[in-house]
Amino acid sequence: MKLNLSFFFFLFLGIFSAAAQTVENPPPNFIRTVIFTGSNEYSGVPVIKLGEPLLLTFDDLVGDEANYYYTIEHFNYDWTPSELLKNEYLEGFDNVRITNYENSFNTLQLYSHYELRIPNDNTRSLKVSGNYLIKIFNDNKELVFSRKFIVYEPLTRVQVAVRKSSEVRNIQTKHVVNFEVDSPEFIIRNPEQSTWAVILQNNNLKTAIYNIRPQYHIGTSLIYKYNDLTSFWAGNEFLSFDSKDLRAATVKIQYIDLQDLYHHYLFPDAIRAFEPYTYNPDINGKFLVRKFQALEDDIEAGYVWTHFALAAPEPFEGGEVHLYGEFNNFVLDESTKLEYNPNSGAYETARLFKQGYYDYKYVFLRKDGILDEGFISGNFVSTENDYTVLIYYLPPGGRFTRVIGMGSATSLNISN
Structure with missing residues (x-):
């Protein structure tokens, strides 16, 4: 009876740990x-x-x-x-x-x-x-x-390549990440069971692909040449605005108002999902704090209410429209949600930002909780994204998983 109780105790502990x-x-x-x-x-x-x-x-x-x-x-x-x-x-x-x-x-x-x-x-x-x-x-x-x-730890060499999907229906909308892990000096024992790979798109953990095992190994190299398993929707380039000068309108800022704080009203954005792809240099969703003629941006940059508008002939059914970017760690909450204004024919919101250069895009959060990044912006294979591959390894008898390699690539160098 003691053995059975111990067995169920450890089984419960394992299930709890897996869920926690x-x-x-x-x-x-x-x-x-x-x-x-x-x-x-x-x-x-x-x-x-x-x-x-x-x-x-x-x-x-x-x-x-x-x-x-x-x-x-x-x-x-x-x-x-x-x-x-x-x-x-x-x-x-x-x-x-x-x-x-x-x-x-x-x-x-x-x-x-x-x-x-x-x-x-x-x-x-x-x-x-x-x-x-x-x-x-x-x-x-x-x-x-x-x-x-x-x-x-840089114990292995991770060579990463981005290519188009081999499926005709996804060839213009998805990126596939293939990679090899070479470890001529570091011995990886039983790699099929002891190693895991993780792929990040634009350094975003929330959309990362986990639990990737090597397909096969040749000598000291582990080969990962999947198609569906390591594919990402390509998305579209991020939009951006620059508020480094609180009192000057830019190519993106339509007009400025001063109340308790400065308010920047951006030009309305359009739905890009059905438009041709247009190259627009971005920093892949990230941001940079800066103020015009400041000696110390960190303490001299002010805060400004930035007003967004997404033109839409009618409200979308079955979900919510949100702002999306690294400015809040890619979190969707009430501060990123846009409400439809029938008078202006646009989704609108205002959010408080510190002065600087910001990337953002509009995404659609379905009622079932699924995030659809391409619903509004579209998915185009020509989009430039950064991809990072991390290799985890649990040695025999090890008490923790080590990260034994990191590699990166950009879809600018995409191949067939």
Whole structure:
């Protein structure tokens, strides 16, 4: 009887662990412009090499110099908590206050700007590769928000290629990512069961493809040449606006109004799904804070209400229209939802942004919860997207999954 009880206990524990995958907690409305980067200057989920630095910045619009604390947690490949103790993956300690902050200067919207750099005097380094989550708490030990990041070791060479779909019906609308993993010096044992690959499109974890096993291996190389399994809808180039000058209209900003804060009204956008593809250089959904003639963009850039309009002859049935981009970590919520205005014949909304250059697009969230990125913008194989491939490995007897390689490619170099 004891053996049976033990069996069911561990079975339950395994089922619970499999279900307990962590998710990011979005920040409240008064926390804005969360930027989490590695060596890349743009935002997005940081994918850094073991030993490289991290930078997390955010603004508190209350502006009262509140105290914030951070912790760092390590996770398995499937974002379930790993078995490692804190001192096994972290040199130094966390759960300390963020001491680097400044108040805004000469802005209509007051805010406190916070910066956290890792490594620092307290958190000296991360010891192992893998999935990580950083959590930000307030004085009451309440979770304010959290963000994921990934640390890899360059133990393998990952060669990535983007090609068109081999299916005729998808040849003009999808990108297929093929790749090879070469490890002449690092021995991968039992690769069909011990390795997993993850593919990110434009550094967005929310649309990543998981659980990709090697098709076969030749010598020291693992080969991944799937078609459907590793395919993404190509989407369309992001739209953009630039608010670096609060008082000057640009090619995208139709007119400006000053109330409690500045209001920028963008020219109405059109539905692009049924129009021919038009090349429009973008930064793949990311954003960059900047202010015209500022010495310190981080504390001198102001906040502006940006008004969006998507022209539509009638409202769409069966779902909602949302703004989409890295400006809020690709989260769809009430602040990104557009409402249809029958008087103007357009979906409309206004959202508070810090001055800068922003990419965005309109997406359709169906009632069943499925996100359709191409419903409004369309899917075109000529679209330029960035793809990142991560290779996870669980060695025999290992207690955590390592990330043993990273490779990237762009669809600008697409092949048949």
